[in-house]
Amino acid sequence: MRTDFELTWGQGAEFGHIAFRDGRAEWHAVLNLPAGTRFADPLADLRRRFHTWHDPIPALLDATRPAAVLHHDVNELRTPLPSSTVGRIALLGDAAHAMPPHLGQGACHALEDAITLAAALATEPTVEAALARYDAERRPRSQAVARAARQAGRMGRQLSHPLAVTLRNTAMRLTPSRAAARMILRHHAWVPPQLP
Numbered sequence: 001m002r003t004d005f006e007l008t009w010g011q012g013a014e015f016g017h018i019a020f021r022d023g024r025a026e027w028h029a030v031l032n033l034p035a036g037t038r039f040a041d042p043l044a045d046l047r048r049r050f051h052t053w054h055d056p057i058p059a060l061l062d063a064t065r066p067a068a069v070l071h072h073d074v075n076e077l078r079t080p081l082p083s084s085t086v087g088r089i090a091l092l093g094d095a096a097h098a099m100p101p102h103l104g105q106g107a108c109h110a111l112e113d114a115i116t117l118a119a120a121l122a123t124e125p126t127v128e129a130a131l132a133r134y135d136a137e138r139r140p141r142s143q144a145v146a147r148a149a150r151q152a153g154r155m156g157r158q159l160s161h162p163l164a165v166t167l168r169n170t171a172m173r174l175t176p177s178r179a180a181a182r183m184i185l186r187h188h189a190w191v192p193p194q195l196p
């Protein structure tokens with residue numbers, strides 16, 4: 001199914017949405033707020049904050065049912081784990097490398113972890129050898145992408161000082177769209193291992 005994805009950075013805020021070809025859409029909004037902040041009516045709060053943003057952001061919020069909104073703090077594993085395995089236990093996905101959502105890579109890496117672990121278990125002679133290979137193949141890449149996601153968040157959603165936001169927006173306007181796309185897509189290139 002083809003999709004269209006759009007991400008907008010503002011002052012201490014980010015809004016992203018995916019429009020699916022079957023007419024459905026999903027969106028996320030990320031805000032700079034103290035941990036644990038909660039609103040009686042999160043959708044009403046978002047409508048108020050984003051009503052001046054470009055189309056189709058206000059329309060997407062207007063079309064959303066209040067019960068469909070999930071509101072969570074964004075947590076991440078700031079200190080990279082020295083290993084994603086202990087004995088015969090392996091951590092996958094966010095348990096191994098919870099990253100902020102700014103590159104849209106968290107779930108992708110959970111899938112990469114899963115197939116890498118399956119391939120290692122299917123080909124190595126022991127579970128211990130398979131887990132050692134899984135850790136060696138996955139941890140450097142997922143931790144590097146987690147670092148890049150954090151940097152993208154710092155440059156994007158987290159900037160709130162008006163001068164810094166103006167400088168960022170000017171730099172983004174001057175960056176050729178191909179170069180910007182390359183910056184984001186460089187993390188996407190990954191060749192899955194062959195399963196026997």
Ligand SMILES: Cc1cc2nc3c(=O)[nH]c(=O)nc-3n(C[C@H](O)[C@H](O)[C@H](O)COP(=O)(O)OP(=O)(O)OC[C@H]3O[C@@H](n4cnc5c(N)ncnc54)[C@H](O)[C@@H]3O)c2cc1C
Pocket residue numbers: 028029074092093094095101103104105106107108109110
């Ligand atoms: C706003 C936002 C946008 C995102 N956008 C993207 C994107 O575009 N692309 C992308 O690839 N990623 C994206 N992500 C990241 C993605 O959602 C996560 O990386 C992914 O869900 C991690 O999957 P997981 O299975 O490792 O963990 P989870 O999705 O957290 O699954 C773990 C599950 O285990 C359950 N659980 C926990 N403890 C127990 C227990 N003791 N017993 C039983 N069950 C338990 C939990 O309830 C949960 O259901 C986004 C994240 C956010 C917050």
